Amino acid sequence: MLHPRFEALYADLVAAWRRHHDLRQERAPLPELAESRRRLDRLRNDIWRLRLALSPDPREVREMAFSAWCSTLDETVWIRWSDIEGDRYRCVCGETAARPVTG
Numbered sequence: 001m002l003h004p005r006f007e008a009l010y011a012d013l014v015a016a017w018r019r020h021h022d023l024r025q026e027r028a029p030l031p032e033l034a035e036s037r038r039r040l041d042r043l044r045n046d047i048w049r050l051r052l053a054l055s056p057d058p059r060e061v062r063e064m065a066f067s068a069w070c071s072t073l074d075e076t077v078w079i080r081w082s083d084i085e086g087d088r089y090r091c092v093c094g095e096t097a098a099r100p101v102t103g
Contacts, residue, residue, distance in 0.1 A: 009047045010047060019036060053078050053080075054073075056078050061078065064081075065083075066100060067079065077093075079091070084099060
């Protein structure tokens with residue numbers, strides 16, 4: 001079963017893709033197409049980051065710094081090195097938290 005947040009993001013991504021496709025078919029003005037494309041790219045990135053945090057493949061796990069419990073998603077998530085700044089990290093849910101102390 002997919003995480004509810006993933007399902008919601010996926011539905012948003014499909015809707016954005018369809019909207020962008022329709023705009024291209026209608027030969028919409030360039031600024032409208034550009035904004036549509038930015039939304040589509042943002043949603044693609046968001047769903048990729050969520051998938052990576054919830055279920056990285058074995059190769060991707062080697063690239064992660066650690067895993068942590070996310071109370072917002074009610075799930076253990078993987079944290080990427082690029083999401084760490086000093087003693088804090090940004091979770092895929094958007095919250096920041098203190099980096100765990102290791103041994």
